[in-house]
Amino acid sequence: xxxxxxDEKRLSDYKKNKLFLSxxxxxxxxxxxxxxxxxxxxxxxxxxxxxxxxxxLIGKQPxxxxxxxxxxxxxxxxxxxxxxxxxxxxxxxxxxxYGLNAYLEKSKSKGYHVWLFFSEEGVSAxxxxxxxxxxLDEIELPNTEIFPKQDSINQNNSYGNFINAPLFxxxxxxxxxxxxxxxxxxxxxxxxxxxxxxxxxxxxxxLDSIIDNNITDVIKKNRNTLPKNTTINSSQxxxxxxIKNILCQGVSFDQRVACFRIAVNLKxxxxxxxxxxxxxxxxxxxxxxxNNKRIITQREIKNQVGWAxxxxxxxxxxxxxxxxxxxxxxxxxxxxxNNMR
Ligand code: SF4
Numbered sequence: 001x002x003x004x005x006x007d008e009k010r011l012s013d014y015k016k017n018k019l020f021l022s023x024x025x026x027x028x029x030x031x032x033x034x035x036x037x038x039x040x041x042x043x044x045x046x047x048x049x050x051x052x053x054x055x056x057l058i059g060k061q062p063x064x065x066x067x068x069x070x071x072x073x074x075x076x077x078x079x080x081x082x083x084x085x086x087x088x089x090x091x092x093x094x095x096x097x098y099g100l101n102a103y104l105e106k107s108k109s110k111g112y113h114v115w116l117f118f119s120e121e122g123v124s125a126x127x128x129x130x131x132x133x134x135x136l137d138e139i140e141l142p143n144t145e146i147f148p149k150q151d152s153i154n155q156n157n158s159y160g161n162f163i164n165a166p167l168f169x170x171x172x173x174x175x176x177x178x179x180x181x182x183x184x185x186x187x188x189x190x191x192x193x194x195x196x197x198x199x200x201x202x203x204x205x206x207l208d209s210i211i212d213n214n215i216t217d218v219i220k221k222n223r224n225t226l227p228k229n230t231t232i233n234s235s236q237x238x239x240x241x242x243i244k245n246i247l248c249q250g251v252s253f254d255q256r257v258a259c260f261r262i263a264v265n266l267k268x269x270x271x272x273x274x275x276x277x278x279x280x281x282x283x284x285x286x287x288x289x290x291n292n293k294r295i296i297t298q299r300e301i302k303n304q305v306g307w308a309x310x311x312x313x314x315x316x317x318x319x320x321x322x323x324x325x326x327x328x329x330x331x332x333x334x335x336x337x338n339n340m341r
Contacts, residue, residue: 016193017053022120023196024165025074026065032162033062036170043162059169062108068160071152072122076132077163079145081111085186088112090139092182098135098210101200104182105166106175113166116202123204126151130249131210167192208330211248239265240316241328247279250286254322255296256304259284261317263308268316273309277302 031048034041041064048065056063067073080088088104091114095102105113116128125148132146147163168177178188179195189195239247243265251258259280266276280301287295307313316333317323327334 017050019193019196020053020057020165020167021048023075023117023199024065025069025120025122026067026162027069027159030066030159032064032066032164034064034164036062041162043159056165057167057169059171062164062168064162064164066159066162068125068148068150068153069122071125073125073128073148074118074120074122075147076116076118076128077147078114078132078136079107079111079147079163080114080141081109081145083110085112087139087141087144088114089182091135091141091144094135094139098131099206100131100202100210102182103199104180106178106180106186106188108164108168108171108176113163115166117199118202118204123207127204127207127211130245131207134210134248211245239269240333241331242318242323242326243316245326245328246323247283248286249326250283250288251322252288252290254320255284255287255289255293256300257317257320258322259296259301259304260308261320261323263305264313265316267309268314273305276309277305280305 026048028048030043030045031052032041032043048063052061052063055061067075067077078088078091080091082088085104088111092102092104095114095116100116103115103117105115107113116132118128129146129148129151133142136142136144136146147161149161153160164177166177166179171177172192175188178192180186180188243262246258247262262280262283263276266279267273271279281298284296284298284301289295318327318333329335
């Protein structure tokens with residue numbers, strides 16, 4: 001079947017415009033575009049009005065949006081800059097394994113975009129990035145670019161980075177910027193509007209459970225080789241959310257402090273010292289130290305764990321900047337402390 005073109009009648013349909021903006025939601029006062037001749041990208045400071053979307057959909061001027069709104073986002077995109085569609089398909093399959101719906105778009109150039117959609121109110125960009133990086137690690141493509149590129153907007157990064165929206169009218173007839181089947185056929189959906197109406201938004205709960213479970217897996221993996229009489233409390237009263245996230249994501253500074261505090265917490269949930277060393281040796285390679293610092297060594301890990309286990313340390317470490325930077329509003333301890341204030 002011939003792919004239906006995006007026609008003017010449909011573009012004038014208010015509902016379609018609304019649907020487009022609700023799915024490809026970004027900052028309202030800035031957007032991006034590129035030259036179809038030179039490929040050069042640039043930013044435009046101005047309101048995202050209906051005309052901008054109209055011009056995008058009819059192929060006059062491409063529209064790119066900035067998906068990061070404070071620390072939330074409604075979309076996550078993995079950008080596979082490769083002729084080979086298999087890595088993008090592998091990502092979609094792995095996401096489906098965790099219950100995440102992900103969709104494949106043929107990008108404007110050689111590669112593919114994988115899109116994950118969430119509620120219009122948005123979800124934590126940080127959590128989404130953790131999960132997307134985790135899946136990329138699992139499919140052994142950790143360097144794939146993801147959007148949003150930051151966890152939140154701050155002074156150094158006032159807008160984040162924009163991503164080109166799908167359905168740029170000029171390229172749609174060429175089978176580019178369209179959603180396609182994530183199978184061997186790679187066929188574009190014949191009616192792109194009909195397709196995007198069926199898109200299922202994911203929930204933030206899935207991100208929480210992926211983050212929780214993969215950390216618990218670290219402990220479970222070790223549990224199989226633990227001494228018979230060891231009991232591990234890895235329930236909600238076990239590892240705090242900050243420690244779980246640090247274990248999952250790695251850190252970029254204060255590696256030794258983080259290592260020590262993780263070890264103290266692993267001791268608190270009952271993991272014997274030698275297994276904590278193993279968990280932390282797995283963790284160390286996730287660290288991405290800034291300022292050209294090197295990754296913590298195995299010897300340093302052994303020392304930190306040794307101190308954590310030999311002395312009578314029990315504190316979670318909430319006051320340490322590296323631990324605090326992973327603090328989570330859902331933590332029972334934090335809620336309890338807030339209530340006491
Ligand atoms: S209050 Fe924050 S830093 Fe302290 S244990 Fe909970 S999540 Fe971690």
